[in-house]
Amino acid sequence: MVEISSDVIRGYNDTIILSILMKEPSYGYGISRQIKEISDGKYAIKETTLYSAFTRMEKNRYIESFIADEDPKGNGKKRTYYRITDEGKAYYGTKCEEWDVTREVIEKFIADKGE
Amino acid sequence: MVEISSDVIRGYNDTIILSILMKEPSYGYGISRQIKEISDGKYAIKETTLYSAFTRMEKNRYIESFIADEDPKGNGKKRTYYRITDEGKAYYGTKCEEWDVTREVIEKFIADKGE
DNA sequence: GTGTCGTACTACGTCTGTCGTACTATGTCT
DNA sequence: AGACATAGTACGACAGACGTAGTACGACAC
Numbered sequence: 001m002v003e004i005s006s007d008v009i010r011g012y013n014d015t016i017i018l019s020i021l022m023k024e025p026s027y028g029y030g031i032s033r034q035i036k037e038i039s040d041g042k043y044a045i046k047e048t049t050l051y052s053a054f055t056r057m058e059k060n061r062y063i064e065s066f067i068a069d070e071d072p073k074g075n076g077k078k079r080t081y082y083r084i085t086d087e088g089k090a091y092y093g094t095k096c097e098e099w100d101v102t103r104e105v106i107e108k109f110i111a112d113k114g115e
Numbered sequence: 116m117v118e119i120s121s122d123v124i125r126g127y128n129d130t131i132i133l134s135i136l137m138k139e140p141s142y143g144y145g146i147s148r149q150i151k152e153i154s155d156g157k158y159a160i161k162e163t164t165l166y167s168a169f170t171r172m173e174k175n176r177y178i179e180s181f182i183a184d185e186d187p188k189g190n191g192k193k194r195t196y197y198r199i200t201d202e203g204k205a206y207y208g209t210k211c212e213e214w215d216v217t218r219e220v221i222e223k224f225i226a227d228k229g230e
Numbered sequence: 231g232t233g234t235c236g237t238a239c240t241a242c243g244t245c246t247g248t249c250g251t252a253c254t255a256t257g258t259c260t
Numbered sequence: 261a262g263a264c265a266t267a268g269t270a271c272g273a274c275a276g277a278c279g280t281a282g283t284a285c286g287a288c289a290c
Contacts, residue, residue, distance in 0.1 A: 006248060007276075008217050011122025012224075013247080019224040029267050039220045049248055051268075056247085077256075079267070094117075096226045101117045103218065105154045106127055109134040111211045121277060122247075128276085144238050164277055166239070171276085185237095192285075194238070 004043055013045060014053055014062070015095040021063060021084040022092060028054070028080070054082060062088030119158055128160060128168055129177070130210040136178060136199040137207060143169070143195070169197060177203035 009016075020031050020038075028050055036044050057063045063082045084092070124131075135146050135153075143165060151159050172178045178197045185192045199207070 004213065004217050004220060005126055007126030008213070009221070010125055010247060010276095011120055012221055016221075016224045019226070022226075027267080029265090038223050042216060043220050046249060047268080048250080048270095052247075077267090093226070098117050098119065098123070099221065099225050101157060102119050102123050105119060105158050106124070106131075106214065108153050109127075109131045110214050111134070111137075111208070125247095125276065142238080144236095161278060162239080163241095163279080167276075192238095 006049075009043065012095070012099075013049060014057060015092060015099075016045070017050070017053055017057070018062065018084055018088055018092040018095075021082060022089070025066075025081045025083040027082065031082075057088070058082075060087075060091075061085055062091050121164075124158065127210070127214075128164060129172060130207060130214075131158075131160070132165070132168055132172070133177065133199055133203055133207040133210075136197060137204065140181075140196045140198040142197065146197075172203070173197075175202070175206075176200055177206050 016035060017031060020026055020034050026034070028047075032045055032047070032050055054063065054065070058065060063084055065080050065082050067078050068081050069078060131150060132146060135141055135149050141149070143162075147160055147162070147165055169178065169180070173180060178199055180195050180197050182193050183196050185194055
């Protein structure tokens, strides 16, 4: 099985996290599981990478945190949730556009992909 | 114009350089110009990034350096050329395969690209 | 004959994102 | 009692990319 090196995803971790928050607010562990699920187990973000991304993106105002209870059935336990901001949505949009260009460029150098 | 962030290309700079050396041996400045040309000016590798990649890849035995004269018309001036090794070719092949997986994964998180 | 441009690098230090390791704490299942 | 899933936090290390700067040579303009 082909392994995805982290240096490749680097620069898109923030985008991946934001794409999950585009649907609805979520929290660390939940986002981590969703990433694994959506990628069919091909990519698992490291905890440290994820939480440091939260810190960075909150500083950049791409996301906002708030404390909330666990799912209804839960007792009184709290979790830190994150919600995407308008700036975050704009950033996500930019990254999606950038992706097209990046992909095009890289594929010019990849065997059997160039013109 | 959409700017390509370096973190995205990161992890593929070596691959891009090797793709040029797959055709024929070349040298720093020449490779730099070829990258710009092939990418239609969309990507220009920084000098420092390029030369540090040479050092790294020579250490990894993906490339070998040799000194040669400038083009025939040149006088006695020398340049450092690089040639891809068999290990380098194998590495390039692996990276090309990895690219397919990476691209697939990332596109699951990019708007209008998912399933 | 001086200055600028293109070529062809090298050196050094900084920054950023990722990762390894480790630790805390609670609830559930066995 | 111990393992496992959940839900994090803390801290330090590392690698690749980048900014800045400097060297050196030849060609060409003015």
